[in-house]
Amino acid sequence: MISDPHEAEFQALIDSDQRIEPRDWMPDGYRRSLIRQIAQHAHSEIIGMQPEGNWITRAPSLRRKAILMAKVQDEAGHGLYLYCAAETLGVDRAELIDLLHQGRQKYSSIFNYPTLTWADVGAIGWLVDGAAITNQIPLCRCSFGPYARAMVRVCKEESFHQRQGFESLYALSHGTPEQHEMAQDAVNRWWWPSVEMLGPPDTESTHSAQSMAWGIKRFSNDELRQRFVDMVAPQAVVLGLTPPDPELRWNEDRGHYDFGEPDFEELRRVVSGDGPCNRQRAAHHLAAHDEGAWVRAAAAAYAAKHPATSAAA
Amino acid sequence: MVAGAAAVYTLRLADDCLVLSHRLAQWSSRAPTLEDDIALTNVALDLLGQARGLYARTAELDGTGRSEDDYAFMRGEREFVNCLLVEQENGDFATTIARQLLCSTFQLAQWQALTTSTDAQVSAVAAKAVKETSYHRDHATDWTLRLGDGNDESHRRMESALAALWPFTAELFESDAVAREADALGVGPDPAALRPEWQAYVRRVLDDATLVVPESTWTPSGGRQGLHTESFGYMLAEMQHLHRSLPGVTW
Numbered sequence: 001m002i003s004d005p006h007e008a009e010f011q012a013l014i015d016s017d018q019r020i021e022p023r024d025w026m027p028d029g030y031r032r033s034l035i036r037q038i039a040q041h042a043h044s045e046i047i048g049m050q051p052e053g054n055w056i057t058r059a060p061s062l063r064r065k066a067i068l069m070a071k072v073q074d075e076a077g078h079g080l081y082l083y084c085a086a087e088t089l090g091v092d093r094a095e096l097i098d099l100l101h102q103g104r105q106k107y108s109s110i111f112n113y114p115t116l117t118w119a120d121v122g123a124i125g126w127l128v129d130g131a132a133i134t135n136q137i138p139l140c141r142c143s144f145g146p147y148a149r150a151m152v153r154v155c156k157e158e159s160f161h162q163r164q165g166f167e168s169l170y171a172l173s174h175g176t177p178e179q180h181e182m183a184q185d186a187v188n189r190w191w192w193p194s195v196e197m198l199g200p201p202d203t204e205s206t207h208s209a210q211s212m213a214w215g216i217k218r219f220s221n222d223e224l225r226q227r228f229v230d231m232v233a234p235q236a237v238v239l240g241l242t243p244p245d246p247e248l249r250w251n252e253d254r255g256h257y258d259f260g261e262p263d264f265e266e267l268r269r270v271v272s273g274d275g276p277c278n279r280q281r282a283a284h285h286l287a288a289h290d291e292g293a294w295v296r297a298a299a300a301a302y303a304a305k306h307p308a309t310s311a312a313a
Numbered sequence: 314m315v316a317g318a319a320a321v322y323t324l325r326l327a328d329d330c331l332v333l334s335h336r337l338a339q340w341s342s343r344a345p346t347l348e349d350d351i352a353l354t355n356v357a358l359d360l361l362g363q364a365r366g367l368y369a370r371t372a373e374l375d376g377t378g379r380s381e382d383d384y385a386f387m388r389g390e391r392e393f394v395n396c397l398l399v400e401q402e403n404g405d406f407a408t409t410i411a412r413q414l415l416c417s418t419f420q421l422a423q424w425q426a427l428t429t430s431t432d433a434q435v436s437a438v439a440a441k442a443v444k445e446t447s448y449h450r451d452h453a454t455d456w457t458l459r460l461g462d463g464n465d466e467s468h469r470r471m472e473s474a475l476a477a478l479w480p481f482t483a484e485l486f487e488s489d490a491v492a493r494e495a496d497a498l499g500v501g502p503d504p505a506a507l508r509p510e511w512q513a514y515v516r517r518v519l520d521d522a523t524l525v526v527p528e529s530t531w532t533p534s535g536g537r538q539g540l541h542t543e544s545f546g547y548m549l550a551e552m553q554h555l556h557r558s559l560p561g562v563t564w
């Protein structure tokens with residue numbers, strides 16, 4: 001029941017699979033919903049630097065160290081493009097970061113788990129970047145142009161991260177018994193949180209219908225979860241590692257893997273703030289932000305004194 | 314003639330790069346802006362790449378055939394021959410920027426001279442490193458200007474960072490038998506020769522940044538002989554523990 005001519009035009013663009021650009025008219029709800037989603041996606045990239053960054057200074061070879069540093073740096077880059085995409089909707093990065101610090105915007109709950117051994121770095125690359133790709137590939141066709149374009153770039157790097165994570169876990173799994181055990185332990189801990197990364201089950205997922213109508217979301221959480229399991233289950237076989245799900249098996253009739261029910265109660269607990277590292281991640285980000293305040297103030301003071309140089313920079 | 318001078322010389326260069334890279338990598342997820350988090354990691358990655366290229370060459374020159382990881386993870390504190398400046402702790406952002414200005418200006422002059430090294434592998438590493446390091450120096454220069462000429466607090470922090478680090482710059486230009494031999498062989502410059510260029514650039518930047526060149530009578534040294542500062546042992550302990558805890562495995 002669309003009466004507003006703007007709204008009719010907007011919906012027609014979406015229905016014909018065209019992109020909405022920042023200067024186009026859009027409903028307030030669409031704008032609000034995108035700002036929230038893109039901001040939370042950006043926050044996830046940034047908070048996600050912490051668990052893997054935890055191993056940069058201890059990486060066991062120079063090659064792995066270089067790969068890990070480059071990966072964490074890519075995640076910072078993803079955060080940057082995403083904050084820029086959100087800014088095209090009329091908010092600024094500083095506001096969004098305040099909302100993160102106030103706990104009014106969230107980030108992916110997966111980053112509230114600790115990285116306890118080196119193998120966790122490989123498991124994150126394989127599973128967490130794998131789940132991120134599953135979520136993000138459909139977003140490359142999202143109705144909002146800047147978000148869709150950011151996702152195209154991000155997805156290329158995420159699939160690179162996933163391959164590197166897989167390769168790192170493969171080396172451990174095919175190494176000494178201690179290394180194999182380290183890899184298996186990491187998969188035991190990261191498997192279910194990664195399966196839960198695709199969100200609450202469809203029966204409980206709020207906002208999904210509206211996001212689908214707006215061309216922001218294209219597949220339901222459960223559809224994406226199935227895709228993710230279908231992608232990683234055969235990879236686990238190649239890795240020689242066993243996912244901690246006794247119900248995981250190929251179902252010939254469905255043409256998909258069957259898998260067990262994730263512990264959505266656990267997901268709710270972590271999302272609502274009581275995961276193992278929620279407090280630590282938030283405190284780390286806030287501390288770095290506060291510690292950098294004098295630097296940002298100095299840069300602003302310099303820019304005010306030297307408008308020409310700063311504009312050229 | 315100093316036996317193995319070329320290998321010791323390239324090892325010094327490599328250790329400078331590795332240790333500085335490690336210090337900068339400690340900034341990951343802690344920088345004042347996202348852009349600077351990315352920039353500092355960029356610099357750290359470039360330095361790590363430079364170190365790896367130089368370890369590969371060192372292994373040939375010293376005839377041990379050691380791997381890059383043997384150099385990085387299997388040597389003790391007394392075997393590292395980096396200068397003391399690169400191992401100094403990050404401190405606040407001003408300290409890191411001051412260290413970057415002092416180090417990258419030195420390294421850029423050094424890499425420029427190394428592009429004409431008679432050692433083809435060293436000159437190849439240098440050709441790439443010159444481009445990278447001129448970006449490192451630009452980044453450090455921009456921030457030195459902004460912090461020195463920013464506000465009172467940033468000026469004060471930059472001043473104390475320079476005061477703390479300046480004494481360690483004397484060691485950069487120390488000449489010894491290894492350096493003179495490397496110079497005579499055409500492998501690379503005697504660092505003493507790089508001082509005028511370094512001084513001219515650093516003085517000009519500090520001047521533009523309204524900062525004064527500190528004065529110091531204390532000129533600590535010893536890094537080239539494996540005599541380091543206390544915090545370096547902790548850095549190595551953290552960096553090496555995992556590699557050493559499962560000896561000989563493939564990562």
Ligand SMILES: [Fe+2]
Nearest residue numbers: 045074075078
């Ligand atoms: Fe990412």
Ligand SMILES: [Fe+2]
Nearest residue numbers: 129157158161
């Ligand atoms: Fe990633």
